[in-house]
Amino acid sequence: MKAARLQVIGTVAGLIGIWAMTAGGCANEQQKKGQELYAHYCMHCHGENGRQNEGFNWSSMPDPKPKDLSNKSEMGTFKDEDIFNTISRDMKDTSPGGDKIGDDDFAVPTMPTFKYTLSEDEIWAIVGYVRTLHGMKLEFKVEERKKELTESLKAAQEKFDQAKQTFEAAEKKASEEADKKEVEVDESLYAKEQAAMAAAKKELDAAQAGLNNFSARPGKGVNVPRPDLTMTPDVTAQQVELGKRLYQNKYGCNGCHSIGEEGGKVGPALDRAGFRLNGTWIYRWLKNPQSMKPETRMPALGLSDADAKAVTTYLGTLRAPKAEEAPAEKPAS
Ligand code: HEC
Ligand code: HEC
Structure with a gap:
């Protein structure tokens, strides 16, 4: 008798469990996705719990150091959209005479953008996860946003169809008139x-891209055409200067890579990139690393063709001599 009752209680508990899972299933999945993406793309700099000096790259980075994402009094001043915009922005050239940067613009080159690497949906999942690091919850309605994008696509399609009809009618009328008068x-x-x-076609394409990028990664299936990297020596010299500037002040490559003693250690040291890697390969890698290695931790940073050419040319000059065998590291015999 007792055993039977226990079993009933067990079944009810089980049913409640299943019900809770179905009801919360979607949110849990977003949460899990956010956590996985954070672990893959953010943790080396910001740490598992978002704290200072927790990520393995934290101490090797140039200033400013990655922000403490567990600090509620500071992070609480940001809206969900602010955090989204930081993670999904265009990089700015912070050199003197570079891009215009407004007071409210976030422009730390060593905090990478993920706009060209992850889908909008994935970035919202990350924002949701970042919120949990300082004990808050995502307020932003991601599903509404998707609905909005779907609706703007529908509206853009209707507008385009209308404009096309109007154009075709006008063209027909003009050609009938010309026929009548027997002129061109x-x-x-x-x-x-x-x-x-x-103009309506342009809006339609933008609306289509907006909806696509909501659920698909932007670099997917994008092939980088072969660049023309030939240039005269004086142009090369200018490109090296420009590339070096962009490397540090716009794309913050030094946050993840070292040259000599300086720089982060998320990616390999680039001291010898000029020997080891060829220009075409580097250019393609910089434009879209995911097309060559889908799960790489290096984000596509949205380099324009011109910027990619300059940075490639700069990397070509990095030809440090091979490090001496370090006898100290050999086990003493
Ligand atoms: C290469 C190291 C690095 C990586 C990788 C990185 N960050 Fe950052 N992050 C930084 C730095 C540096 C700052 C700037 C700190 C400052 O302004 O004081 C920053 C700032 C931030 C801020 C605060 C922005 C503000 O407005 O002040 C947020 C939020 C953030 N990162 C989230 C993320 C998320 C989420 C990821 C992963 C998708 C990520 N970061 C990946 C280095 C990194
Ligand atoms: C968030 C960290 C991060 C940032 C920012 C970053 N990289 Fe990387 N990079 C990596 C990682 C990680 C790899 C290793 C690739 C792999 O195997 O997944 C890599 C690989 C490379 C390689 C190939 C190196 C080799 O020896 O195979 C080059 C070249 C390179 N990055 C250049 C750059 C340049 C230039 C920039 C700035 C425009 C940049 N990276 C920004 C993390 C980063």
Whole structure:
């Protein structure tokens, strides 16, 4: 009798458990995804719990050091959207005379962007996880955002269809008039409609890209064309200077890579990149590392073709001599 009752209680508990899992299933999955992505892309700098000097790269980084994500009094001043925008932004050239940077713009080059690496949905999952590090919860309605993007795509499609119809009618009318008068078609009669259609097409493409990037990683399936890296010696010299500047002040490559004694250690040292790697390979890697190694921790930082060319040229000059065999590291015999 007693055993049977216990079994019933067990079954009810089990049912409640299943019910709770289904009800909270979606949120839990987002949470788990956020945690995994954080562990893969953020933890080396920010630490497992977001604390100072917890990540293995923390102490090797140039100043400012990665922010303490567990500090509620500071992190609590940011809205979910602010955190999203930090993680998903365009890098800015912080050199004197570089990009314009407003008072409210976050522009620390050694905090990488993930805009070109992860989907919007994934970045929201990360923001949700970052919130838990300082005991808060994501307020932003991610599902609503997706609905909004779907609706703007629908609206853009309707607008484009309408503009196309208007254009086709104007074109037909102009060509009928030309037939009647037996003259060439006057294209200026429908130029305005044609321009409106082109503008609507642009909006449609942007809306489509917005929705795609919500759920798919932006670099997926993107092939980087072979660059032309030939240049005259004086252009090379300029490109090396520019590349070095961008390496530090715009893309913060030094946050993850060392040259000599300086720099982070998330990626390999680049002292000998000029010997070891060829220009075309480096260029392609910088533009879209995920296309060569999907799970690499190095994010695609959104380098323009020109920036990638300059940084590639700079890396080509890194030709430090091979480190001497260090006898001290050999076991004493
Ligand atoms: C290469 C090291 C590095 C990596 C990787 C990195 N960060 Fe950062 N992060 C930094 C640095 C440096 C700062 C700037 C600290 C400052 O401004 O004082 C920063 C700042 C931040 C801030 C505060 C922004 C602000 O407005 O002050 C947030 C939030 C953040 N990082 C989240 C992340 C998340 C999430 C990831 C992973 C997707 C990540 N970081 C990956 C180095 C890193
Ligand atoms: C968040 C850290 C991070 C940032 C920022 C970063 N890298 Fe990397 N990089 C890596 C990691 C990790 C690897 C190793 C790739 C792998 O095997 O996954 C790597 C690999 C490389 C390689 C290949 C090195 C080799 O010996 O195979 C080059 C070249 C390189 N990065 C250049 C750059 C440049 C230039 C920048 C700035 C535009 C940059 N990286 C920014 C982490 C980073």
